[in-house]
Amino acid sequence: MTGQEEERLARVALNRLAEPGDLRLAALVAELGAVPGHRYLASERGAAGLATDVATRLAGIDPRADLDRAKRRGLRFVIPGDDEWPPSLEDLDRVEPLHLRGGAPLGLWVRGPLSLDALTRSVAVVGSRSATSYGTDLAGDIGAGLARAGWAVVSGAAFGIDQAAHRGALGGEGVTVAVVACGADRVYPAAHRPLLQHLASTAAVVSEAPPGGAPTRLRFLSRNRLIAALTRGTVVVEAAARSGALNTASWADRLSRVLMGVPGPVTSATSEGVHEVIRAGSATLVTGPDDVLELVGGAGDHLAGARRGEERRRDRLTLRQQQVLDAVPLVRSAGADSIARTAGMGATEVGAALDVLARGGFVERSPAGWRLAPEEPSATRSDAPAGLDEATPSPA
Amino acid sequence: MTGQEEERLARVALNRLAEPGDLRLAALVAELGAVPGHRYLASERGAAGLATDVATRLAGIDPRADLDRAKRRGLRFVIPGDDEWPPSLEDLDRVEPLHLRGGAPLGLWVRGPLSLDALTRSVAVVGSRSATSYGTDLAGDIGAGLARAGWAVVSGAAFGIDQAAHRGALGGEGVTVAVVACGADRVYPAAHRPLLQHLASTAAVVSEAPPGGAPTRLRFLSRNRLIAALTRGTVVVEAAARSGALNTASWADRLSRVLMGVPGPVTSATSEGVHEVIRAGSATLVTGPDDVLELVGGAGDHLAGARRGEERRRDRLTLRQQQVLDAVPLVRSAGADSIARTAGMGATEVGAALDVLARGGFVERSPAGWRLAPEEPSATRSDAPAGLDEATPSPA
Numbered sequence: 201m202t203g204q205e206e207e208r209l210a211r212v213a214l215n216r217l218a219e220p221g222d223l224r225l226a227a228l229v230a231e232l233g234a235v236p237g238h239r240y241l242a243s244e245r246g247a248a249g250l251a252t253d254v255a256t257r258l259a260g261i262d263p264r265a266d267l268d269r270a271k272r273r274g275l276r277f278v279i280p281g282d283d284e285w286p287p288s289l290e291d292l293d294r295v296e297p298l299h300l301r302g303g304a305p306l307g308l309w310v311r312g313p314l315s316l317d318a319l320t321r322s323v324a325v326v327g328s329r330s331a332t333s334y335g336t337d338l339a340g341d342i343g344a345g346l347a348r349a350g351w352a353v354v355s356g357a358a359f360g361i362d363q364a365a366h367r368g369a370l371g372g373e374g375v376t377v378a379v380v381a382c383g384a385d386r387v388y389p390a391a392h393r394p395l396l397q398h399l400a401s402t403a404a405v406v407s408e409a410p411p412g413g414a415p416t417r418l419r420f421l422s423r424n425r426l427i428a429a430l431t432r433g434t435v436v437v438e439a440a441a442r443s444g445a446l447n448t449a450s451w452a453d454r455l456s457r458v459l460m461g462v463p464g465p466v467t468s469a470t471s472e473g474v475h476e477v478i479r480a481g482s483a484t485l486v487t488g489p490d491d492v493l494e495l496v497g498g499a500g501d502h503l504a505g506a507r508r509g510e511e512r513r514r515d516r517l518t519l520r521q522q523q524v525l526d527a528v529p530l531v532r533s534a535g536a537d538s539i540a541r542t543a544g545m546g547a548t549e550v551g552a553a554l555d556v557l558a559r560g561g562f563v564e565r566s567p568a569g570w571r572l573a574p575e576e577p578s579a580t581r582s583d584a585p586a587g588l589d590e591a592t593p594s595p596a
Numbered sequence: 597m598t599g600q601e602e603e604r605l606a607r608v609a610l611n612r613l614a615e616p617g618d619l620r621l622a623a624l625v626a627e628l629g630a631v632p633g634h635r636y637l638a639s640e641r642g643a644a645g646l647a648t649d650v651a652t653r654l655a656g657i658d659p660r661a662d663l664d665r666a667k668r669r670g671l672r673f674v675i676p677g678d679d680e681w682p683p684s685l686e687d688l689d690r691v692e693p694l695h696l697r698g699g700a701p702l703g704l705w706v707r708g709p710l711s712l713d714a715l716t717r718s719v720a721v722v723g724s725r726s727a728t729s730y731g732t733d734l735a736g737d738i739g740a741g742l743a744r745a746g747w748a749v750v751s752g753a754a755f756g757i758d759q760a761a762h763r764g765a766l767g768g769e770g771v772t773v774a775v776v777a778c779g780a781d782r783v784y785p786a787a788h789r790p791l792l793q794h795l796a797s798t799a800a801v802v803s804e805a806p807p808g809g810a811p812t813r814l815r816f817l818s819r820n821r822l823i824a825a826l827t828r829g830t831v832v833v834e835a836a837a838r839s840g841a842l843n844t845a846s847w848a849d850r851l852s853r854v855l856m857g858v859p860g861p862v863t864s865a866t867s868e869g870v871h872e873v874i875r876a877g878s879a880t881l882v883t884g885p886d887d888v889l890e891l892v893g894g895a896g897d898h899l900a901g902a903r904r905g906e907e908r909r910r911d912r913l914t915l916r917q918q919q920v921l922d923a924v925p926l927v928r929s930a931g932a933d934s935i936a937r938t939a940g941m942g943a944t945e946v947g948a949a950l951d952v953l954a955r956g957g958f959v960e961r962s963p964a965g966w967r968l969a970p971e972e973p974s975a976t977r978s979d980a981p982a983g984l985d986e987a988t989p990s991p992a
């Protein structure tokens with residue numbers, strides 16, 4: 201068995217163990233890795249030396265059989281290290297959770313021929329189930345415009361805006377992908393069986409929930425973070441106040457994706473949520489596909505480049521590693537136990553994180569424990585004599 | 597004759613001489629003052645010692661007769677130094693011109709019992725003449741909501757949004773003021789005679805153009821800057837792309853007023869201009885009077901305070917004085933003639949400006965001419981020993 205296959209089996213097992221977006225599991229895997237994390241949980245023993253509840257449940261999971269069964273249903277489990285794994289998902293490990301869900305998924309269950317790396321150029325189009333014809337017309341226009349420009353559309357599979365966005369993209373002869381809250385082999389809502397079957401035979405239906413999983417409110421919330429993370433930007437077409445589409449919008453915002461909103465009449469309740477995010481300044485107003493393409497395309501490429509350029513090294517750390525770093529005192533050394541207490545995290549995890557931080561040059565080991573590594577000297581100050589520039593001969 | 601009356605006569609004469617928003621006249625008055633400026637222009641002689649065209653025209657203007665005639669028609673000319681003069685207009689001397697118009701007005705012709713200091717709490721509601729019923733309904737709602745909350749409404753006197761805003765404010769039993777492009781004693785458009793007469797008998801009709809003046813395109817553009825400057829914020833209700841309301845919006849933006857826009861269906865051409873300013877980030881999306889009040893009231897007061905706090909001394913200079921200051925070399929002294937050449941301005945004006953700048957501590961006279969005054973030492977660095985704060989006993 202290759203390392204990648206061992207990794208896949210561990211992730212399938214852990215994926216069965218917990219709900220999508222489970223923060224503790226994401227933290228464990230981010231710190232220890234999936235295979236050691238799985239081994240750690242499987243061998244956990246409680247107070248009387250008995251297997252814990254988690255260890256018992258893990259012992260009952262047969263990931264190889266799960267994978268075989270899924271394969272027979274046309275599903276594969278895509279994980280980090282696979283060619284088609286979208287690295288954009290790992291941004292989820294660098295941002296704060298929302299509604300107690302977060303973290304990169306352990307993997308994605310995929311049904312359909314599309315390789316997920318096609319989502320490098322993709323835009324999410326989301327909105328209300330109870331959309332007006334104004335909203336569905338616009339979602340269709342935007343889906344079609346994106347498709348014709350060679351961008352993939354990502355949405356849910358709900359009535360209203362989701363459905364209209366997929367139909368528009370299909371009309372524009374483009375790629376459109378449904379990210380669903382239930383298992384990728386299930387159909388919800390039932391009326392969308394033809395749509396989902398079409399997407400599964402031509403593109404992809406994607407889910408974090410294990411095959412056969414039912415749609416739950418929690419899974420919808422966890423699913424929304426994937427729609428935001430997989431795409432370059434999110435367009436909210438119609439959304440009432442406190443609508444689910446605004447949850448996706450929040451994720452797009454915290455993931456520094458381009459967040460866009462289509463305005464409507466202020467007298468329309470289904471535009472209230474969109475107006476709110478535009479007014480708050482988190483979303484940019486767009487009126488059609490051209491505006492969207494301008495923001496995610498030209499300007500987006502540019503911004504993405506600029507962000508990479510000024511990206512602080514710290515941003516490449518996971519959230520948990522950042523928490524450990526923040527717990528190292530500013531002025532003197534501290535022991536790992538003391539840092540763990542400050543961070544409110546376990547000693548094992550903190551020890552592992554400190555090793556990562558030391559390799560990254562953030563902290564260093566001292567006789568008295570751990571301390572912050574000295575900062576690089578500032579390169580902005582110049583002691584060149586005044587007027588030197590004027591004395592430099594100019595070309596020609 | 598008091599100084600203030602002499603000032604008023606000089607300003608009436610100069611107001612007759614040039615078009616509203618004339619940049620050269622505004623600069624002359626800002627630098628020399630109205631009375632010396634008037635005297636200077638009236639005594640100007642051309643190459644052969646003959647009176648210039650301007651001096652000849654000034655000789656034909658009888659400001660006292662103008663004022664008497666205006667008074668008989670119920671008009672007064674409000675100028676700086678009058679109790680009701682809105683100091684907010686002077687912000688116009690601190691911002692760049694637009695379409696070659698700009699500067700604080702020499703004075704305002706006012707018809708009506710309202711004292712202009714009532715405009716301290718006012719909001720401009722502007723938009724298309726060819727508004728939809730969606731737009732006029734909203735303009736009416738916003739006018740009424742502002743009026744009921746004790747805010748004055750300022751608008752033009754055009755069909756569509758202007759008219760609806762005034763009607764809404766009157767329905768809310770509040771103060772509403774028309775700033776017009778023609779003389780304040782004229783009626784344009786003719787169909788708005790009842791509206792303008794009602795405003796003139798209960799509040800005010802205001803104009804920068806002399807009595808009897810006809811409405812021209814140039815005067816509309818100049819008028820727009822007054823609407824923006826007189827008010828705490830500007831709401832654009834409906835505006836097509838390249839509409840006049842967007843000109844008012846640009847003025848509000850450069851004057852750091854609160855700029856707001858009401859969105860509409862993206863399929864409506866009369867909302868295009870509004871969507872544009874919201875998308876560009878210059879206007880905040882508002883959906884009704886409550887949003888407007890939140891932005892100009894609570895938050896507005898707060899922002900105004902913050903801006904005053906961090907206002908750089910330089911911002912208190914007129915634009916021409918800033919230009920002179922920018923022409924003083926950074927490293928050595930220069931003569932006034934050399935500074936005038938760099939600034940592209942006349943020696944007299946530059947000499948006057950340098951005197952003002954010296955009194956303000958911006959420049960100082962040196963044996964070799966003028967140089968920048970040394971900056972105050974930074975007060976941000978602290979040499980207090982580390983930990984002093986911790987040693988301070990905390991209160992009980």
